[in-house]
């Protein structure tokens with residue numbers, strides 16, 4: 001593991017009876033893009049605000065660049081912040097907004113001008129230096145907020161749902177921009193979102209949070225392919241849970257009503273719960289390894305078709321197929337499903 005840029009140890013924060021941070025340990029590596037992912041109220045903002053120094057923890061420590069900053073005010077922590085609401089100074093021009101932090105640090109004026117020009121190029125707004133925030137679109141304001149936060153070369157850039165107020169297309173565009181800016185600046189990014197797709201797309205590592213705790217901290221691939229529990233499997237990506245009985249002799253998972261899914265994973269004998277991703281089920285010709293079902297819904301996404309299929313056991317799975325699978329296009333059709341060997345299993 002690379003050197004930790006930020007280390008959080010034993011962090012606890014309570015608001016009345018709510019535990020917003022429940023004994024959190026976290027290391028953020030130098031230069032990485034780490035995302036806190038979880039639904040509203042799980043403690044993402046609280047954790048970020050404690051690291052930034054805007055909130056005081058009940059217990060625990062925060063170390064940045066090897067220095068214990070637990071009791072230091074925000075301005076002594078060398079952090080940059082970008083929030084969902086644009087929070088630019090409305091009476092200042094774009095250039096003045098971007099130069100604000102450097103001016104507050106009493107940097108020489110020519111250095112400030114040079115840095116502002118660099119930052120405008122970085123966020124691809126070279127011509128808007130003299131505009132006021134009110135004359136910018138939401139996406140442009142967020143680019144300026146990003147430029148302002150990066151201008152002082154912060155040790156860590158913290159972004160709390162920065163794209164939350166933008167429409168989908170603009171959000172996608174700015175996600176790509178954020179990834180490029182992260183790569184080009186080499187700055188450590190701590191990002192917060194409740195959008196799992198956004199988290200997987202952007203991050204080097206994702207911390208999936210629930211109830212003030214980190215459930216899993218891993219690469220996007222591992223979070224998706226090797227979730228540690230049902231909560232993470234369900235939160236990140238589409239999944240259907242299928243309960244059955246594993247028979248190690250026959251190497252199958254027997255479903256209620258008698259059909260069986262081949263068990264290619266090392267499973268415990270007895271009751272198991274399979275977590276099945278839509279891309280790991282196919283509509284197939286009937287065979288020894290297939291499970292019969294009935295299509296109950298057909299929906300189209302860009303380039304793919306999603307089938308909801310009810311198995312004879314009554315359990316439902318989703319099937320993702322490129323285009324239409326073998327002409328299956330309407331509810332009520334009887335189909336056979338084959339299951340890939342990469343589905344996940346949890347004890348019950």
Ligand SMILES: Nc1ncnc2c1ncn2[C@@H]1O[C@H](COP(=O)(O)OP(=O)(O)O)[C@@H](O)[C@H]1O
Pocket residue numbers: 015018019020038039040041042043044045046047
């Ligand atoms: N200042 C506060 N006073 C009381 N409760 C708070 C305060 N800030 C956060 N909370 C509570 O702490 C929990 C975590 O909140 P927050 O960190 O904002 O979650 P998230 O950013 O993941 O949506 C929530 O239950 C929230 O209501």
Ligand SMILES: [Mg+2]
Pocket residue numbers: 044045046
């Ligand atoms: Mg929040």
